[in-house]
Amino acid sequence: MITSTSNPKIKNIMNLKKKGKTRKEQDVFIVEGLKMFREAPKEHIVDTYVSADFYQKNRLLLQGIKVEIVDERVFQSVSDTKTPQGILSVVKQFHYCLHDLLGKEEPHLLLLENLQDPGNLGTILRTAEGAGVTGIFMSSDTVDIYNPKTIRSTMGSVYRMPFLYVEEFAGVIEKLKERDISVYAAHLKGPGFYDEQNYCTGTAFMVGNEGNGLSDEAAALADACIRIPMCGQVESLNAAVAASILMYEVLRQRRKK
Amino acid sequence: MITSTSNPKIKNIMNLKKKGKTRKEQDVFIVEGLKMFREAPKEHIVDTYVSADFYQKNRLLLQGIKVEIVDERVFQSVSDTKTPQGILSVVKQFHYCLHDLLGKEEPHLLLLENLQDPGNLGTILRTAEGAGVTGIFMSSDTVDIYNPKTIRSTMGSVYRMPFLYVEEFAGVIEKLKERDISVYAAHLKGPGFYDEQNYCTGTAFMVGNEGNGLSDEAAALADACIRIPMCGQVESLNAAVAASILMYEVLRQRRKK
Numbered sequence: 001m002i003t004s005t006s007n008p009k010i011k012n013i014m015n016l017k018k019k020g021k022t023r024k025e026q027d028v029f030i031v032e033g034l035k036m037f038r039e040a041p042k043e044h045i046v047d048t049y050v051s052a053d054f055y056q057k058n059r060l061l062l063q064g065i066k067v068e069i070v071d072e073r074v075f076q077s078v079s080d081t082k083t084p085q086g087i088l089s090v091v092k093q094f095h096y097c098l099h100d101l102l103g104k105e106e107p108h109l110l111l112l113e114n115l116q117d118p119g120n121l122g123t124i125l126r127t128a129e130g131a132g133v134t135g136i137f138m139s140s141d142t143v144d145i146y147n148p149k150t151i152r153s154t155m156g157s158v159y160r161m162p163f164l165y166v167e168e169f170a171g172v173i174e175k176l177k178e179r180d181i182s183v184y185a186a187h188l189k190g191p192g193f194y195d196e197q198n199y200c201t202g203t204a205f206m207v208g209n210e211g212n213g214l215s216d217e218a219a220a221l222a223d224a225c226i227r228i229p230m231c232g233q234v235e236s237l238n239a240a241v242a243a244s245i246l247m248y249e250v251l252r253q254r255r256k257k
Numbered sequence: 258m259i260t261s262t263s264n265p266k267i268k269n270i271m272n273l274k275k276k277g278k279t280r281k282e283q284d285v286f287i288v289e290g291l292k293m294f295r296e297a298p299k300e301h302i303v304d305t306y307v308s309a310d311f312y313q314k315n316r317l318l319l320q321g322i323k324v325e326i327v328d329e330r331v332f333q334s335v336s337d338t339k340t341p342q343g344i345l346s347v348v349k350q351f352h353y354c355l356h357d358l359l360g361k362e363e364p365h366l367l368l369l370e371n372l373q374d375p376g377n378l379g380t381i382l383r384t385a386e387g388a389g390v391t392g393i394f395m396s397s398d399t400v401d402i403y404n405p406k407t408i409r410s411t412m413g414s415v416y417r418m419p420f421l422y423v424e425e426f427a428g429v430i431e432k433l434k435e436r437d438i439s440v441y442a443a444h445l446k447g448p449g450f451y452d453e454q455n456y457c458t459g460t461a462f463m464v465g466n467e468g469n470g471l472s473d474e475a476a477a478l479a480d481a482c483i484r485i486p487m488c489g490q491v492e493s494l495n496a497a498v499a500a501s502i503l504m505y506e507v508l509r510q511r512r513k514k
Contacts, residue, residue, distance in 0.1 A: 039490070119376075123495045123498060126491060126494065126495060127494055127495070127498050129487075129488065129489040129490070129491045130485075130486075130487040130488055130489065130491035130494055131488065132488040132489070153495070155491075155492075155493075156490065157489070157490075157491065160489055160490060193512075195509050228387075228505070229508065229512065230386075230387040231386065231387055231388065231389040231508070232386040232387065232389070232417055233296070233386070233413065233414075233417060234383060234386045234387040234412075234414065235412075236412075237383065237384055237387055237501075238380045238383060238384070238410070238497070240495070240497075240498065241380060241383075241384050241497065241498065241501045244494075244498045244501055244502060245501060245502065245505045248485070248502045251486065251488070252452050255450075255486065
């Protein structure tokens, strides 16, 4: 049993939670809680740590699984939550290629530019899986998808949603256009509304960051700019909300096809 | 100039930020930042505090406005953000009646049950204004709308969206039905999909909390249960995302009418 917060493994977990650089170097990330443990692809799980109390109560569940037992107080110190569930895993990062993101038939893609809020990114991944998105591109300045806050708000979708960080969108968009995928920029200046396009064939949405929306340079790469109408004095929508409305319009149209 | 964190006014602001009870007793709440100051109804502003630096840079803007100047370090200590904008106001709470929520023509309403995440509630208010919602009912166990995190994520919509906390939904729903407003429960078990109903006449959605969704008791009060389809292994959507998809389906239908 690990009984000290200065145990090297515990220190490493702390580092993996805090630093994207450490996660990248070790090619892993941290997930917390039973749901995240259960849904993790088994071949991606590197190590699993459980609190002494969790171990006592879940011996059956943990049968045949290699775990490290951690003192309650020490587990609390590495957990993100006030009342930790008592299970945490080190999981191997995912590595996708363009082909993985395009899915089988009609691709449904997101291109996220410079998103900064980890919770927003996680919520987008969760909704994206629900809406049948086939893959997510992110500009390299987007928040780290393996940030613990992002991971938590994906509710497991991080295991199943193919994604790629890209240096610039131009190259990607060229490839999308070669495959007849229409690219739409969610932009406040968009002349048309989001629900006036046909999304039944390959579709990609570019969505910008929380403070500034999509850059003009990125928007210029799109086939069309679209906007979500807003009543009242609202100047913009939350990035995850805007992305969700777009993604679900695609699903709505495709279900009715 | 206020130079100490033990100044009674500063102490009171800290209490107003932390405690819903104090906010209720004094019938006020705290807003931070220039946008929140500018959009606040003037007759609701009780007091405004600015940092010394903000005061220097914005004398013109503040002309004719009674402000208290606060030492930079003291301002930092009461601010929610790492780099505060330097302006904060004490604002009178809003008091609405049922009539205010029903709007003019076809009401578009939300009934939120036991929502717990302040950010989610704020995001819902923001999206609701954008989608043309006329009012929001919340069960009395919903998080306090005047929680600083909620206020911040409303981006000003808290000033314009009529809302009411209610002890129980049954009485409200009876009144809605008297006015021919259809009540839909967003429920994972809903037999029909959200986009198969006509929302062009008076519409109200009941949305449940983050962990458990809508209670069966609340769902039983609705005219119909509806659900948002979900692909993949997604079991539920974020509460603010689910509410947003529903609200924007209403706006989509009403725009096309």
